[in-house]
Amino acid sequence: MLSAIAEGLQRVFALDRELWxxxxxxxxxxxxxxxxxxxxxxxxxxxxxxxxxxxRRGVIVILNALMGLPPVVVGLLVYxxxxxxxxxxxxxxxxxxxAMIVAQTLLILPIIASLARQALEDAWREYEEQLRSxxxxxxxxxxxxxxxxxxxxxxxVLAGLGRASAEVGAVMIVGGNIDGVTRVMTTAIALETSKxxxxxxxxxxxxxIAIVLALNTAAQLIKxxxxxxxx
Amino acid sequence: MSASILPLTLDNVAYAxxxxxxxxxxxxxxxxxxxxxxxxxxxxxKSVLMRLMHGLLAPSAxxxxxxxxxxxxxxxxxxxxxxxxxxxxxxxMANVVYALELAGVPAAEREAQALTALQEVGLxxxxxxxxxxxxxxxxxxxxxxxxxxxHPEVLFLDEPTASLDPGATREIETVIKAFDAAGTxxxxxxxxxxxxxxxxxxxLFIHQGRLAERSPVDQFFARPASPEAAAFIKxxxxxx
Numbered sequence: 001m002l003s004a005i006a007e008g009l010q011r012v013f014a015l016d017r018e019l020w021x022x023x024x025x026x027x028x029x030x031x032x033x034x035x036x037x038x039x040x041x042x043x044x045x046x047x048x049x050x051x052x053x054x055x056r057r058g059v060i061v062i063l064n065a066l067m068g069l070p071p072v073v074v075g076l077l078v079y080x081x082x083x084x085x086x087x088x089x090x091x092x093x094x095x096x097x098x099a100m101i102v103a104q105t106l107l108i109l110p111i112i113a114s115l116a117r118q119a120l121e122d123a124w125r126e127y128e129e130q131l132r133s134x135x136x137x138x139x140x141x142x143x144x145x146x147x148x149x150x151x152x153x154x155x156x157v158l159a160g161l162g163r164a165s166a167e168v169g170a171v172m173i174v175g176g177n178i179d180g181v182t183r184v185m186t187t188a189i190a191l192e193t194s195k196x197x198x199x200x201x202x203x204x205x206x207x208x209i210a211i212v213l214a215l216n217t218a219a220q221l222i223k224x225x226x227x228x229x230x231x
Numbered sequence: 232m233s234a235s236i237l238p239l240t241l242d243n244v245a246y247a248x249x250x251x252x253x254x255x256x257x258x259x260x261x262x263x264x265x266x267x268x269x270x271x272x273x274x275x276x277k278s279v280l281m282r283l284m285h286g287l288l289a290p291s292a293x294x295x296x297x298x299x300x301x302x303x304x305x306x307x308x309x310x311x312x313x314x315x316x317x318x319x320x321x322x323x324m325a326n327v328v329y330a331l332e333l334a335g336v337p338a339a340e341r342e343a344q345a346l347t348a349l350q351e352v353g354l355x356x357x358x359x360x361x362x363x364x365x366x367x368x369x370x371x372x373x374x375x376x377x378x379x380x381x382h383p384e385v386l387f388l389d390e391p392t393a394s395l396d397p398g399a400t401r402e403i404e405t406v407i408k409a410f411d412a413a414g415t416x417x418x419x420x421x422x423x424x425x426x427x428x429x430x431x432x433x434x435l436f437i438h439q440g441r442l443a444e445r446s447p448v449d450q451f452f453a454r455p456a457s458p459e460a461a462a463f464i465k466x467x468x469x470x471x
Contacts, residue, residue, distance in 0.1 A: 130316075
């Protein structure tokens, strides 16, 4: 096992240019999806936390349920949307990194929105009376809440990032794992495994874990430093 | 805009939560001038009554009327300090500036006004400290500075010293007296009899959601008119 890992890592680093292209595309796709899902998900979460409206509980239940959405199902839906005969086929996005970003965004939007909603709702319980007393309502209150809960929201965004960088089903279906175009870490691992090149698959897996670990460590350190500063 | 938003008139105000009546019905008027202490045991309905007055809760029946028709003007001319201050994750000064911004004070004047308010409560030297790392007493003084900066006509205080030590309590009481001296109408809920004597001019005694008695403070403690108030004073005195 150990020798397989060592061989795998050796092989991975021997790939150099090809490897870094795969790593770079993985990061590009997953980080873009996280950015998009954050931009869409946080306002949704704030609205759900602050506003009372009919159907609110239904939306929350659905959002929570969608956290467990299987990546292959998301991939399939996006595939149907973007395929030549599909409603968005004219965009020509299928089998491009753009399609992969769309699929991962849809996959992690419920995760980021649900976790953020919970964090914001807890904060709102604490802040509501004070903010209303000061005259902050609606949008203003939501913005204040988002800014004040920013450290808890980091965790929601990291959960989305974890899901995006780990999933293989969605990017495989809408990206097609095309060498040099849409091949990312997870689809490369799946391919090498099915080819029987377990050491290389293992090596790629370790690189993926190392990257995710590094991103999370960085986020955690920033969060802790900021929290020490602002309480 | 009228000269004063007072008097505040509560007309048969009732409040129920989940079908449970908390305030069965209260009628009273809060006049400008004397400091009003709302006294009563835990669970008597003091906090709910203050929230109804301040507008944080809507009555289930009856009406809460100010001597001013424009609701945004009414909101702007009163402030409330809660038992546990809620501070935003920013500096002490930024917390005061935030309140001034919501009150519509021009941006150029906010910092100077905030510093004046912090000076008033003795927190000028902590202006740039994050508000959430201040001690409980300092946070409550910051809450008072935030209210001070707004120059409210009426200041509601809901047990502002209930979770503070005697030293911090004294500091808070000093600031409340300064509000009173500056002409702000004080309406404060407490169950601390010593504090009621020190800060109050009149007492509204609340028992099980009803106004059991309303008397000048000296008379209230010397000759309580209602048996409930007499029992409360007797029961509470050993802990004053």
